[in-house]
Amino acid sequence: MNPAPRVNVCPAHTAPALFDAVFVADPYPAYAALREEGRVRRVTLPGGVEAWLMTRYDDCRRAFLDTTSFSKDMAGSWTAFQEQRVPLTGDVVIGMGDSMLVSDPPRHTRLRALVAKGFTPRRIEALAPAVEQAAARLLDGLLSRTGELAGRADLTAEFAALLPMEIIRQMLDVPAEDGERLRRAVEAVMSNDEESREAAMAAFHEVHGYLAELVRRKRVEGGDDLTVALIEARDSRDRLSEQELVSMLALLLSAGHETTVNLLGSSVLALLRHPGQLALLRREPERWPDAIEEVLRWDGPVQNALWRFTRVPVQVGEVTIPAGEAVALSVAAADRDAERFFDPETFDITRGERAHLAFGHGIHHCLGAPLARLEARIAVPLVFARLPALALAGEPAYRPSTVSRALSSLPVTFVAP
Template structure:
């Protein structure tokens, strides 16, 4: 019998961080679920196929989001604290089951209405143009060069979410670094992640207390005031909700902006088609979400009962990570799934989840990308790669740490 190496050996290595998709493909082909050890020592089951992931997103009977109630190892204090685990802490919708989740989602939906998101469009365009103008106005050695991650993609979403929540603009840089620390899986990140999580929530608690005194028309004040038949958010729920909105409004959008620019730089013929037919931009953003979405693995869910996927049975009380990055390249669902096709027109991806836990920040991320990505290419003529992109180690996000580019008349190299 031919010996086949265990593909799990390649998970979370440097090569995997740079390009995880060959490993995901091998895992998908070899079985529906795989017992894995995440960086930091957390044991979980990684589910890799589209239909299995979609089924689990929709099954709120067999699976729980509440780690304290459903994760046996967590209850028995056998789970090391890592960035992944920290994300599941708190008092938010992310770790709530029905009926509590329904209640929280209803309250935030009343305050975070579509018209509030759409009202941000003019400000998003102005902020995008200002940030890009700062890059084009450079002189000296950095003229015509930039890191689009740190000097654009990481800045715009935090400006937008701070405006939305009424957070002072000068706090944006600190909040961005705190969010990245919580999401990180760098070696030795557990203490940093936990401290950042605690500082983040302390800041938001102070912000809520300040807004109660001053009032305003921002989303924080709307969440303070929102009621449903007399029900309202508690102080802890309100702080946790703001934390979710900040994370959803920043991390996913940063990743989506960077991945969109990179995908189109590597597919210039499709970029040319979009420039000729601008109505195609929304579809192109959806294809980026499928092909190189902002989230790799939707963490966490926990089995309430034993669950069988194909020939694999997962016991009750186990942690589940849904690999949406793998699912969205499953050829059983998407023909020619490994290819980027901005005109694909199929919006059945799982990049923002599915079912009742669908990402509340998805409309904002889509809006920012639809506005900002075309402006990047319009404002930075001759945009091209100026070195190899670098990804941030994370089991949750697909996040560019650096996207070096050149633009204008300089002779920067084209790579990739």
Template sequence: MADPFPLYRRLREDGPVRRVVIAGGLDAWLVTRYEDALAALSDPRLSSDVRDASDPRLIAQLPEFERESMLSTMLRADPPDHTRLRRLVSKAFTARRVAELEPRIQEITDRLLDAVVPAGRADLVADFALPLPVTVICELLGVPVEDRHDFQRWTDAMLLRGQELPDPAVVDEAWRRMRAYVTALMEAKRAHPEDDLLSALISAHDEEQRLSHDELVAMTFLLLVAGYVTTVNLIGGGIAALLAHPDQLALLRDRPELLPDAIEEFLRYDGPVSPGIARFAREDVEIAGVAVPRGATVVIASAIADRDPARFPEPDRLDITRRDNGHLAFGHGIHYCLGAPLARLEGRIAIGTVLRRLPDLALAVPPAELPWRPGGLRGPARLPVAFTPGGRAD
């Protein structure tokens, strides 16, 4: 978990498409090279719907409430349902709408750092990288921020997938509680609608009938969880990468105008989704000369492809001046991450403000002791740091 990249390199060098065994003992085909991964992400023969998989264990091992919720989301939908669902929320994540959030994101960032700068020590995940995107997505959706501790706890139980499958009863209970919470939240918004995204989605269900009830629950859940989990890892992982590369940290402090390029490099170098994204073959398909049978699970390994030397010179080197950084961390094609503009903005504000306000920033533990989250969502679980104590933001 701490450094999967030597293994990723061996997998890529073994061949562009190879058989692997994933969690639960399931067979899959791993796509490891950039050119093939880019093509696969937009190949309509590779479905996002797990019901297109031939192995019944894929659905059977999902907790009951996960099957009910996630199979109705745009994450697991193909056109035309995907097109309809994505259109309903896309206006909330346009570049212009996201830019309007910048002052509020900066305000939240400064408030969180105000609480830690006098101490000279912090866990930049628990104290900063986690509450920042949670607060932002809660305000965007219209979710009470005071509820965040509950749904964070449930989300952790639902998403922690390592080499061993978790206790199904524990996971199912978390899904049940999350679904009950989302349903109650929707009823409250229905009774007292406000100027927020969740109220708009409820209107699309009640008045315009563009969303079924299951789709409304699933959409709310997806936006709530996906709206913060990967951004936590982008912020925490980006800061961890800088602390592991003092030359790049010093360069970014000296040249803060490089911050947008640095965010793209963090996403490429050690992005928040690892090793990649699952798809399911609708028909027999050939990928890089390898025959993949209908119904097969295909793991498009964006994290491995993003270190492909055929696409990125010196791919194992963190280089915040890197240009032409067409990484696949946000995906590609119709499922390209809807929240990418918001994640980029939060990453820029968060990391840029940390560098300005926390002088002499350094890890408070040896790098080898830094814990990483298990499963397919990659990032530091904790990020203990020390710095010169300071005052509040101006």
């Protein structure tokens, strides 16, 4: 009998070593150090979840594609979760739905095909006028302020956090009065520190309960919205079950909101900090799509793609990750890997690079990526066109998260009319 493979287990970093306030403000030096240290590292995330963190581009890309060695089925593949040894932080709660996010083929293939019938390029492109109108309305509100508020704003709370929810709300036909409630619930689910554990679970149930009622209502009312499109989506006799519908809507709501909020804020901030790049865009506005792609690579909306679980022992360099372990793919680290990108720390909109992993890769590539790109392509240029002399008015703040790269505050000034 052959001996079992030797498992080289690195000691886990404690949470403060990687996820303290300095890291939250700028995680990239720590990610660079991890890339230099080795190809994979065992870490303890805030709230106590232990996982393996991959930080190099080639390793992350390979793991995205390897559905033989890695599973997305948390309940079926994560030993610690099965043994109830995992704290229910937000990043774990995200994986507790019944959507394609946490499914493997052939179930994932079935769900993705059904959902794609309602999430078509035509439906996304048709949203362009709504995005422009909603963005202009929000900016008009900022421009109309008087007194002490004139010429000042927090672009995260008063623009970036509002626009994506308005669009996804319209797509799903959620009443306007419920948009803010759902936005706050989604943000609570995405939190993952120990203090917010109970709030994350409560918000998870709130979102799913609300969407279950929405599905019941839309079955009766019908319509031309995404909710009805998913209800009606079928392949031969197959269609989404009630639970699959609710979980899919929850995924679209949370991912469609969170990812785009982060992309909008990071795009504005990157260009404010790189005035030469902004000047180039003013001279050559046809470069805006390239600018958005460079933001996605350089400071994208997702830090770590969650979760993969090893089906078998996986060898990464000199380290063997045992079967049944959680693995996070650090797209934030991978997209600044000098082995793949020339001068990766430099923000350069002329780079023309499309190989970043900001939206994942392979069969789990983000279905909502075209929507996020559409909103950023329209809204970010509008911010700079409508807010004269836009400038930072203090240091931006970030929301602690091991999943998202999420600005919690982006204070700016501009010339009031």
